[in-house]
Amino acid sequence: MPTSPSESPGAAGSPGVQGSPATAGAPYDLAVIGAGPAGLAAAVTAADLGLRCALLDAGQRTGGQYYRHPAPGLGATRPDRLHHGWSVYTGLAGRLDAHRESGRVDLLSGHQVWALERAGERDWRLHATTGPAADDRATVRAAAVLLATGAYERQLPFPGWTLPGVVTAGGAQAMLKSGLVLPGRRIVVAGSGPLLLAAASSLVTAGAEVPAVVEATNYLGYARRPGVLAAVPAKLVEGAGHGSALLRHGVRLRRSSAVVEAHGTDRVTAVTVARLDAEWRPVPGTERRIACDALAVGHGLLPQIELATELGAATRTTPDGTAALSVDARLRTTVPGLWAAGETCGVGGADLAITEGELAAHAVADRPVRSALLRRRSRLRAFAELMAASHRPGPGWTGWLRPDTDVCRCEEVPVDRIREAVEELGAGDARTVKLLTRAGMGWCQGRMCGPAVACLAGAGAGTGDGSGSGAGPEEVRPDSRPFACPVPLGQLAAERHPDGPGGPAS
C-alpha cells in the first residue's frame, strides 16, 4: 500500500546523477531546492505555467519536514492520521506525478545542494552531493533558482541537554512520522513556539504519555492583536485541534516555564521545570521535578538560508530574532535570478509556504498573479510575524546555564570557556568566540549552538536589551557557512579539477 502518490525511486533511479540528462542536457528553466510545501507548490505551479523544472531535495521522499511520512516499506495505510491537511499534500504530490510523467519536472531526490554558483546571466550551477563516494555528485544547470530549503530548529542549551533521550521536538516528530518510533514512553515536551503543541499532540496520539508541555512564553502576545488572529481562522482551528487532543489525553500546559535541567547519567530520567519571569529568567524556589524517559525540546525555527547568504543575499531580522531572506512582493531575493519562498523568507507554516511557492512560480514565469493570492500571503505573513514576536526568547534564559553546561555539542565547549573568551579575551562577536573556543566549528557547523553562542557573545538571537520597551530586535546576522552541508573531500577535489580522477563535473 503506497503511503503517497509520489514515492520516488530514490537517487539511483533518478535522472540528474553524473552524466545523466539533468547534468549534461539543456539547462532547466527553473531549479527548485527543497520539496517541502513551498518547493512542491512552486514546482507544480511553474510546470503548470509551462516551465521545465528540476526539483531537488536532500531526502528520499517529497513533503519536507512538515509532510514527512512513513517509508513505503512500513505500509502505513492511514498516514493522514499523523498530519493536518494531508489531502493538501496528496494533491500537490499527485500534480507532481503528472508533471514528472509528462517530463515537465524532474524530481532529484537524495540530492543535497551544497553550493549555488551564478555562472552568468540566467546561468546557474547547483552543486549537489548524493552520497559518500567521490563520484556521488551532480551539477544541475538552470536559468533561475528558487530556494525553498525550509527551516531547522533553534536550540537553547541547558544543563543535561546532551543526555541521550533529550531530543529536538522536531526530531521526535520526524522520527515518529518517518519511522513510527518514539524516544521513550513518558516524554516531556518543552521550549517555545507552536511546534511544541503540534509535537505533543502527535506524541500522545501515537501512544506516548506526555506529563507536561512546558512553554516559556505566556501566550499573551497573541491576545494583544486579536484582529490578526480573526483574519486567519484556519490557524485557530489547527491550534484548537492540537489543544483538544492534549485535553483529551490530560496533558498539562505549563506556561511561563522552562526545563532548566535534565537529570540522568546514561540517559534522561527526570527534568526540573521552573517558572520564568517575563524576561525568561528562572524564578528561584519554583523548581519541580518531573520523572520522564525522554524530553523533546525546541525554541522555534531558524530559516535555512546559507545557500543564498553565501552569495550575498540580503537578510532581515524577524520579530523572534532570526535572520530570514529579504524578498520583494514577487519573492525575489536581492541576488538576480534567485527567488525564495516559505520559511526561508521567515517562518510562517505550511499554508504560507504553499501560497508563497505559487506566487514565486508566477513571478519566475513572469505571469500576473491573482490579487486574492497576494492578500492571502499578507494575511498569513502578518500572523507569522505576530507568532514570532510572542515566542521571541527573553534575555534571561542564560540564567539556567551552569559554568560546565556544554553549549557546543559537537566540540564540547562549555559555558565558562565561552564566557572566558568574551570577558577575558575580549571576543565581542560570535565569530571571534568561535575562533577562540571552536564553538560552532564541528560537524553541525554551529546549527545547534549558533543562537546561544551569539547570545553569550552579546549579540544575536534573544539577547534583547532587557528593557522590554517593545523596540524592534537588534540586527541578526546569518551564520557564515561556505558549504551548506559537509561535503566529502573527494567530491570537492573533483569539482575543482573537473578532468581529474573524479571525472568531469558537468
Add this chain to the structure above:
Amino acid sequence: MRRTPADLVRAEPGPAHTIEFDGRPVPALPGQTIAAALWADGVLAWRTTRVGGKPRGAFCGIGACYDCLATVDGQPNQRTCLLPAEPGTTVTTQEGHGRADLAV
C-alpha cells in the same frame, strides 16, 4: 494495551529483518532508518564523544546535528538518522573521532 505509532497509522509493514548492533541482533522494519530501529529496541546511545567520552544518540532526527554518528558496515561517521537499516547492516558504537574526511 498501549497504543503504538504503528496502530495509529494502521501500518501493515513487510516482514521484519535484523541488523547487528555491537554484536547483537536488533529487529528492523522495512523502511526504518538505523536510528529508528535502535529507538524501537530501546537503544538511545551509539556514540561516545571525543573529549568527555559521553554517550550520544539521535538528537535532531533530520540529518542536521551529526550527534547520531556511528560506524556502519565499517564506515565511521555515518548519520544513522538518515541511513536505512538494510538486512544485515552492522552498526558499532563509535568512540571518539572515527575518521573525519568531510569539509565543514
